[in-house]
Amino acid sequence: EVQLVESGGGLVQPGGSLRLSCSASGFIFSSYTIHWVRQAPGKGLEYVSGISRSGGSTDYADSVKGRFTISRDNSKNTLYLQMSSLRIEDTAVYYCVFQSNGNVYWGLGTLVTVSS
Amino acid sequence: QAVVTQEPSLTVSPGGTVTLTCASSTGAVTSGHYPYWFQQKPGQAPRTLIYDASSKHSWTPARFSGSLLGGKAALTLSGAQPEDEADYYCLLSFSGWVFGGGTKLTVL
Numbered sequence: 034e035v036q037l038v039e040s041g042g043g044l045v046q047p048g049g050s051l052r053l054s055c056s057a058s059g060f061i062f063s064s065y066t067i068h069w070v071r072q073a074p075g076k077g078l079e080y081v082s083g084i085s086r087s088g089g090s091t092d093y094a095d096s097v098k099g100r101f102t103i104s105r106d107n108s109k110n111t112l113y114l115q116m117s118s119l120r121i122e123d124t125a126v127y128y129c130v131f132q133s134n135g136n137v138y139w140g141l142g143t144l145v146t147v148s149s
Numbered sequence: 150q151a152v153v154t155q156e157p158s159l160t161v162s163p164g165g166t167v168t169l170t171c172a173s174s175t176g177a178v179t180s181g182h183y184p185y186w187f188q189q190k191p192g193q194a195p196r197t198l199i200y201d202a203s204s205k206h207s208w209t210p211a212r213f214s215g216s217l218l219g220g221k222a223a224l225t226l227s228g229a230q231p232e233d234e235a236d237y238y239c240l241l242s243f244s245g246w247v248f249g250g251g252t253k254l255t256v257l
Contacts, residue, residue: 068246077251078187078195078238092245095150128194135200137185137240142194 035059037129037140044146049119053143055112055129063087063107065133069114071125072142081127082114097123119147151175153241155249160257161229169252170221171239177220178241184222185240186215188233189251195238199224229256 041053055067069081082093082103091103102115112129126142152174161167171184178184184202187195197206199215202222212228222239234256239249 070246070248077236078240078248080246080248083245135197135204136206137187137195137197137200139194139196 035138037131037138039127039129039140039143042127042143042145044148045119046149047119047121047147049147050115050117051119051145053114053116053127053145055114055140057110057112057129060133062105062110065131067105067112068130069103069112070128070130070139071123071145072128073122073125076125079125084112116145119145121147123147151241151243151247153239153247153249155237155239155252157250158253158255160255161226161233163229163231163256165229166225166227167229167254168218169224169226169237169239169254170218171223171241171249172221173241175243178217178222180217182222182241182243184215184217186213186222186224187238187240189236189238198237226254231256 036058038056045051066085068083071079071081084091084103088105100118104113124147126144128142129140154172186199188198189195198209198213202217203215214225216223236251238251241247
C-alpha cells in the first residue's frame with residue numbers, strides 16, 4: 034500500500050525557517066517525480082515545488098522561489114522541503130504528492146503556521 | 150504562468166445533474182493538459198476522481214464523468230447524492246502543474 038507521511042510542521046515566526054519531511058513507502062520512490070502541494074486554511078490547492086527522480090531537476094512556484102528548497106534522499110525514501118524567510122501567507126497544510134498510472138497519491142499533510 | 154479557472158460554487162438538487170468546468174487562461178484545454186479532477190471533503194486529502202480528462206478509477210462512482218467541452222475540461226455529475234457535497238478541483242499540466250481554484254458543490 035502506498036503511504037506518504039509528512040512531518041516537520043509547526044508554529045514558526047515570520048522570517049523563520051522550517052524543514053518538512055515526507056517518508057514514502059509502498060512504491061519505488063526513486064522512480065517518481067515527487068511534489069509538494071499546499072492548502073491554506075479554507076483556500077484551494079496550490080502547487081509549491083517538484084523534484085525529478087534523480088533530484089537533478091527541480092521547479093518552484095513563483096510564490097516560494099528563492100525561499101524554499103526541495104530535495105530528496107532516495108536511499109531513505111524521503112522527500113524534503115526546506116522553507117526559509119517564512120511569511121504569514123505560507124501558512125497552510127503541506128502535502129507530499131506523486132502521480133502514477135492515472136492516480137495522484139496524497140499524504141495526510143502537515144500543518145505549517147507562520148505567526149508572531 | 151497559466152491561470153486555471155473554475156466556478157467558485159454550484160448548487161445541485163438531489164438526483165439532479167450539474168457540470169463543473171475548468172478553463173485555462175492560455176486557451177483551449179486539450180488532452181495534452183492531462184486534466185485531473187479531485188474531490189475533497191472537509192478534513193480530508195483530495196481524492197482522484199478523473200484522470201486524462203475522462204478516465205475513471207475503480208472507486209469513481211459511475212455518476213461522475215469527465216470530458217472536454219467547449220475548450221474546457223468538464224466534470225459532470227448525474228444523479229447527485231448528498232455525499233457528493235464537497236470541493237472539487239481540476240489540475241492541468243503545462244510545463245508544471247496548475248490547480249484550479251476549486252468549486253464548492255452544494256447538494257440541496
